Amino acid sequence: MKYSYIATAVGITLLSMGSMAMASGEDDDDDDKDKDNGIPAPTYDFRTPSDEKVELGRNLMFDKILSGNLNISCGTCHHSLTDTGDGLSLPVGEGGSGLGVTRDTGTGADLIVERVPRNAPPVWNLGDRSFHTFFHDGRVTAVGGGSFPSGCKTPAGNNLPSNLENILACQAMFPVTSATEMAGQAGENSVADAAAAGNIAGPGGVWEQLAQRLQAIPEYVDMFKDAFPGDVTSAGDITYAHAANAISAFEGVQWRADNSPFDQFIRGDKKAMSKNARKGMKLFYKGDDNDQACASCHSGLYQTDLEFHAIAMPQIGSGRGSNSPGKTGGHEDFGREQVTGNPNDTLKFRTPSLRNIALTAPYGHGGAYNSLRAVVEHHMDTVSSLYAYNSKRQAILPTHPALDAENYVAMDDPDRVDFIAAHNELPPFVYDDEDVDRIIDFLNALTDPGSIDLRSDQDVVNGVASGLPLDD
């Protein structure tokens, strides 16, 4: 008897109904009890920006004009052809060439300086106001009470402009300031020089320089005027914050994914999900025989509490660096601790949303797992899975010998692996293989059919407003 919660949680009436259903060989689900099982209500809360803003955002998302060396766009790492990520464990940023899993790190003088140290997350449903925390370590969050002019708490403190419209727009301020992602290395261009000098928000800083580039392109000026009527009336009114607002409009509207079988089910179509997926949904939200549930972290409509947890995820790649005593090699990624400085946050990462999860391998903050089954199985016994990982060496392709040396630094060092294990806070689950199969059936039911083929996003294939070439 797997569903021990039936007896403990909702009493004898449901228990007998459950047994009757099973005795007659029928579905043992009880759809009326979804609420008791923690299954969320369809409480969507999407922003609805104007078409003009979305269209401007579409151009900016794929336009290399926002990168220092004019060689990479947001869309290079969040592309329609790779389901709003890049299909890689760790992105090949500024200086690389090509798209998706074939994106190349270059060779010789063109070899990129470093890979981006974390996996590029997908961008599904982020136009829903409930998403208040961004990045694997949550360094961009929405805060009320007027403590920051923008309404966002970020590494930029009070320097963030006050005309940002929402938290997703606040996020879009940052990739352009990163040498590895978009700006380039000092000495290569004036945007990179400003970034390297720490001049992000000041006169001649990164944001002002990018705004000036946009102001100089008449097609963009017209688009900004249409997108921000009354606010932008001439080229000089355009700021990079306007660009960020438009990008957030595009992301939120175009990559909305709320028509999965799961959505249809919670909106009332009880036949939208298969019996197996419904069983998996109950296991996911309600828990195992010890009442430990996926949904204790992956809660609610988007399967995330937007909080931080340490689940012994293997660490690959160069790491974001850490200043913790004894761990100064720079090859760790301590996640949330790097934002709060609180040792209780060491190795905690934000719970990811699981929408369209079947489409967005590889998984984990460093892209350590290539398959959905592998990352779910990791959760079953995180510490054993971490120790077993060493020998598996799941490939992070493509790569280059000169960068390989840093790819497994943490996992090749037994002390570091012990350190990750010691911080784990997720006890083993007591699901059997069949339960895991059902949970994966549920995760597959989180795929919106409209997200499978996103080529229509590529309305920009005819070009972006700057006239710069798109990624091949």
Ligand code: HEC
């Ligand atoms: C070189 C690859 C790369 C480029 C270019 C890039 N990103 Fe990202 N993006 C990432 C990575 C990696 C992360 C996660 C970083 C972290 O958590 O520390 C991320 C995070 C995000 C997130 C947060 C998602 C979440 O769930 O927290 C959004 C939204 C996003 N990027 C949008 C953009 C936009 C908009 C641009 C252009 C202005 C952009 N990205 C450019 C790689 C990239």
Ligand code: HEC
């Ligand atoms: C203690 C909180 C917690 C519980 C319980 C939990 N998870 Fe997770 N899960 C996380 C965190 C945190 C991550 C990201 C870890 C990282 O990147 O280092 C994650 C990552 C994932 C991922 C990969 C997502 C991605 O985009 O990379 C999947 C899939 C997943 N969890 C499914 C499950 C399933 C299924 C269960 C139940 C069997 C479960 N989780 C239980 C916290 C939890």
